[in-house]
Amino acid sequence: MLAAARAAFAERGFDGASIRAIAATADVDPALVHHYFGTKDKLFLAAVAAPADPDELLPEVLATPADARGAAVVRMVLRVWDGPARPAILALVRSAVNHEWSAKLLREFLLAKIIRRVVGSIDMPVEERDVRGALVASQLIGMVMTRYVLQLEPLASASPDELVAAVGPTVQRYLTGDVDLPG
Amino acid sequence: MLAAARAAFAERGFDGASIRAIAATADVDPALVHHYFGTKDKLFLAAVAAPADPDELLPEVLATPADARGAAVVRMVLRVWDGPARPAILALVRSAVNHEWSAKLLREFLLAKIIRRVVGSIDMPVEERDVRGALVASQLIGMVMTRYVLQLEPLASASPDELVAAVGPTVQRYLTGDVDLPG
DNA sequence: GTCTATACGTGGATAGAC
DNA sequence: GTCTATCCACGTATAGAC
Numbered sequence: 001m002l003a004a005a006r007a008a009f010a011e012r013g014f015d016g017a018s019i020r021a022i023a024a025t026a027d028v029d030p031a032l033v034h035h036y037f038g039t040k041d042k043l044f045l046a047a048v049a050a051p052a053d054p055d056e057l058l059p060e061v062l063a064t065p066a067d068a069r070g071a072a073v074v075r076m077v078l079r080v081w082d083g084p085a086r087p088a089i090l091a092l093v094r095s096a097v098n099h100e101w102s103a104k105l106l107r108e109f110l111l112a113k114i115i116r117r118v119v120g121s122i123d124m125p126v127e128e129r130d131v132r133g134a135l136v137a138s139q140l141i142g143m144v145m146t147r148y149v150l151q152l153e154p155l156a157s158a159s160p161d162e163l164v165a166a167v168g169p170t171v172q173r174y175l176t177g178d179v180d181l182p183g
Numbered sequence: 184m185l186a187a188a189r190a191a192f193a194e195r196g197f198d199g200a201s202i203r204a205i206a207a208t209a210d211v212d213p214a215l216v217h218h219y220f221g222t223k224d225k226l227f228l229a230a231v232a233a234p235a236d237p238d239e240l241l242p243e244v245l246a247t248p249a250d251a252r253g254a255a256v257v258r259m260v261l262r263v264w265d266g267p268a269r270p271a272i273l274a275l276v277r278s279a280v281n282h283e284w285s286a287k288l289l290r291e292f293l294l295a296k297i298i299r300r301v302v303g304s305i306d307m308p309v310e311e312r313d314v315r316g317a318l319v320a321s322q323l324i325g326m327v328m329t330r331y332v333l334q335l336e337p338l339a340s341a342s343p344d345e346l347v348a349a350v351g352p353t354v355q356r357y358l359t360g361d362v363d364l365p366g
Numbered sequence: 367g368t369c370t371a372t373a374c375g376t377g378g379a380t381a382g383a384c
Numbered sequence: 385g386t387c388t389a390t391c392c393a394c395g396t397a398t399a400g401a402c
Binding site: 211215 | 368370
């Protein structure tokens with residue numbers, strides 16, 4: 001049932017997905033959804049919050065040498081997106097674009113769970129952490145949007161290895177390279 | 184009146200923006216909107232299609248030397264987004280995330296009007312054009328999403344010059360640099 | 367041309383029977 | 385716990401008076 005919700009939110013966005021349709025795909029009564037989750041917001045949160053924990057993949061990334069961290073991060077992102085968690089994250093991204101509260105959710109998730117920990121694992125001046133982290137995020141978000149949301153070819157059909165080879169160096173530069181930093 | 188529509192679409196997305204609200208902000212009758220534009224889709228197209236012509240800024244970019252093209256592209260993008268066209272593009276982006284037909288619109292706009300012409304102005308093997316173009320798009324889209332949609336700090340508050348300095352080199356590498364290319 | 371009134375559908379949410 | 389029935393708000397779109 002959460003699976004149906006995730007799929008619907010991922011496919012049609014928060015507004016487009018109706019509780020009725022979700023209930024129909026899950027072969028249950030619409031009233032049941034309310035009974036279990038209360039409001040639509042809560043259902044959404046339950047649907048996206050579950051698989052949003054990257055704690056299993058991050059250690060692997062942090063175990064790579066610092067000068068290969070860029071490629072490792074890109075590979076992790078692709079692995080998550082090409083795995084079973086895609087509907088949940090896609091749903092989160094889709095609604096983050098149209099709802100501020102959801103954008104805040106994604107923002108803080110990115111910051112606390114990903115960016116801080118990736119850049120935090122690398123030795124650099126404190127004042128550079130946030131900027132480098134945001135730059136990394138910009139390239140990763142762009143890659144994800146282009147490949148999975150906008151589906152712009154040939155990026156959409158490229159293999160993970162090819163993508164890692166192409167955008168890994170960019171992330172690496174943002175992490176440890178020579179960057180003209182704001183501020 | 185188109186201005187009100189643009190603002191509403193940009194702020195609340197295609198679904199969230201109601202013709203009633205648009206008409207209210209524009210101080211006209213909702214029925215008038217239908218009378219002029221017919222359906223909501225047509226109104227949307229009219230609102231976003233107008234300022235979507237970058238023909239004025241592109242020549243300036245193409246006039247820069249090839250090894251400074253990356254920075255020039257980034258600067259152009261920022262200039263457009265920080266200018267009066269922002270609501271229109273923001274509206275297009277917002278709805279492109281949730282509606283396939285709108286995504287297609289944005290995709291083809293990017294391809295035909297921007298990417299093809301920027302990479303087309305640089306001497307490179309034909310089979311590299313699409314890939315390099317898509318990579319450029321991925322970084323630009325990411326920058327825009329991070330800064331204007333997600334509003335992740337400190338990128339959201341950085342000055343254009345700072346951004347050009349930081350992400351310009353990335354775009355430059357995608358355009359003319361040494362990249363491990365898919366395919 | 368401009369506005370009033372309204373049809374028509376949809377979707378979230380609730381009450382209450384079983 | 386599960387489902388039927390229904391309420392209510394909102395949004396698109398149209399018909400028709402002025």
